[in-house]
Amino acid sequence: MKHLLLAAAALIATPLSAETVAITGGTVAIGDGSQPIQGGTVVIANGRVVAAGAGVAVPAGARVVDATGKWVSPGIVAPISTLGIVDGYGMNETNDAQTKGSPFSAAIDVSTSINTSGQGIATERSSGTTRAFVIPAAGNTMFGGQGAVIDLGADVDPVTKPRAFQYVELGEDAGDHGGGTRPAAHVLLRAALVAAQNPAQVDWLSKDSLITKQDAQALGPVIRGTMPLLVHVERVADIRAALALKADYPAIKLVLVGATEGWRIADQIAAAKVPVIAAAITDLPERFETLAATQSNVGRLTKAGVLVAISNVDASEGPYESYLTQFAGNLVAITKIPGATGLDWGQAFATITSKPAEAIGMGGEIGSLRPGRHADVVIWDGDPLEIASAPVAIWIDGVAQPMTSRQTRLRDRYLDPTEKALPKAYEY
């Protein structure tokens, strides 16, 4: 118990600050699709990556961390997340992910309410996740609203980029949220994009207005191509309909989310240069829009030249951000199955680091250990994609992070479940 108390005291007493650190001797995974480098060095300073790889010199005055026998990588980037806006989706009172009963949709901006006290942030951070795309779910219409890129640091300032993208449902879920059917959702989307071209003309006082002025304004950056549009679609027909948006709005930075049947038209997605945040390894026809689901989707899309990240969207109840490494590992595992298409290790690791960042145009900022990126660095006790591996040290923006969470406190309290001289409530 003593070590815990000390750890807690250290957390409170020590100001978290960005320092110059050289992590030496570890197996370094850059996160850009390249293969891991044995005995590499990673240098961070002023909250950014200075250098990473073989033969990198240790700067004078740097704190040297010996990572011999360990792995060093960028933090995991979770591209579909509700961290900070939901404490647990079975607890409706805590749910800020889905808006119902508001006049607004596309204008909703989750960056205004990211809660860093939710236990998920610390727990998922301890699994090596350092950034997440927080996405509002479709509620009033098929527009979820404007998502934010956040960091999972132990501080009260989580937002890396507010209003980082707009989120839209155009598949089966659009039926629920877009006016009844997929075709109806498309009409509403088109109407909204027309309104976005001239929000001043929107009669926002009319209760019959299909879109508010605020929503139309929020879509301006989307049609100008300064804010990516994430579109959740699964089946071929829906993917094609989404790609067709680019014909009318060439500037749109479209990103497909889900795209379970994407492999069937991988060449068309590649030709459109549209990135995909895919549903990782789901392989069941859980919906009629995912009849062609296969774990080979990501591999086949990648092989066709599509930029692919993976997420836990469409995965089941449990899978959290922490599952991303496991999912990526499974994409490597299937390379040994005849007929399946997987990824090599470097490609697989990129699907949860640099690829999500690149998908929304932030590859220059986060998701890899290339120089100049935010210094989100994890030291792992083994291959980060392997089941048994876990982080032993984490930096976010160059700031060393605590490795404890509410879960570790519960664990330490109940390693021996029997009560002693006083109730468990006195063990902390």
Place this chain on the structure above:
Amino acid sequence: MSNKLKLAIAVALTLAACGQAAKPKSAASDAPPPGKGKGFNHDPFPSTYHAYPGVPTALVGATVYDGEGGRIENGTVLFADGKVTAIGGPDLAIPAGSTVIDAKGKWVTPGVIDIHSHLGDYPSPGVQALSDGNEATGPVTADVWAEHSVWPQDPGFSRALANGGVTTLQILPGSANLMGGRSVVLKNVYARTAQGMKFPGAPYGLKMACGENPKRVYGSKGRQPSTRMGNIAVDRQTWAKAAEYKRKWDKYEEKGGEQPSRDIAMDTLMGVLSGEILIQNHCYRADEMANVIDMAKEFGYHVSAFHHAVEAYKIGDLLKANGVCASVWADWYGFKMESYDGIPENLAILQKTGTCATIHSDDQNGIQRLNQEAGKALASGRRAGIDISDELAWTWLAINPAKALGIADKTGSLKAGKMADVVLWNGNPFSVYTRPEKVWIDGAMLYDAYNPKLRPVSDFELGQPGEGDVK
């Protein structure tokens, strides 16, 4: 009436006649007692599963986890006629005529058993028309049987087989109800009917649920239960009725007389009180599990396993003392209030406490990776300083769920005489990079990664995009 019964009646009449002159009796009072547990047919939907043909097989050179905590390096596993015949080291004699498979560098384990699945009753595709897992029309529906909902064409069965090495699984009704109905244990072998998948001789389970689901479902309908205390109240009232029902049937079966009227729900509860049906109890919180254990004592039944026992780690000692298993996820937490205290060390702490523990999926995706889930639980435990060997951790996927299902005498480990439910893994099964290479059920090879024809395609998938894909 069977000849045997006719004869018994004749003997009874003869004996009666010896003492005094037989008085005329009504037909009812003349009927002799049928005997304990024989008042009605307890197996009206019998298993029609049969083992498929296999060949005598020798897996040679593998690392073998026997499923009961044993490990053999460079091991040999022999099976024939659907049964494991022997396991041993490299010196174990291979019977002539065996198909010998070189398993060097690979692992051999008993088939994975998932004690908590809704494949078939919540199948893919998850459309309303196939949503058959919760009879959410009353808090006690002990009369429903999951097997009558199971759609044997669920594509999920093949994924669980090919990706997860799952050979046996319990299909439960859902958790909307306090007493949701009977479970069914299946062999993971496609059939045209659910009966064709039924694990021969497996006891039934009664799915019960604690906590938030029943209180939410019925509370929102404005009826009891709407609280946790309401949950226990309705449970106790129902057990009291079941005890009365059992008394009537016991009396009839032992002493004869007029046959009590049947109540299909009470049949199931009586089966629990008789020890014939096992309680499989959805229950997250430590305090609620304790309440249920006391309720079980009050009415004289036993809880076989708590499922989703997210807080089991807090009361491993209590579970152990009462001989109750805990079935858990590796690391699910926080998705609702009663899962708020989930920690990834749950399984390992239970193991350390000496409690019977199993992994489970409750999930059509998770069931495909239960080996990985157990691997995560193992790694979390080791990081917390709990020393558990790989082979001991495999008991979470094998003998422990078999015990909690009452089928440990038939499957759940690689022991001579048991069903040859066997997985050959292409590497260490606790590694993310490993997949099943071959899977045998009752000695029949039903999956082979290298043979596309040994990869089942359910009726639903025929003619659909992706049919026959390796998935």
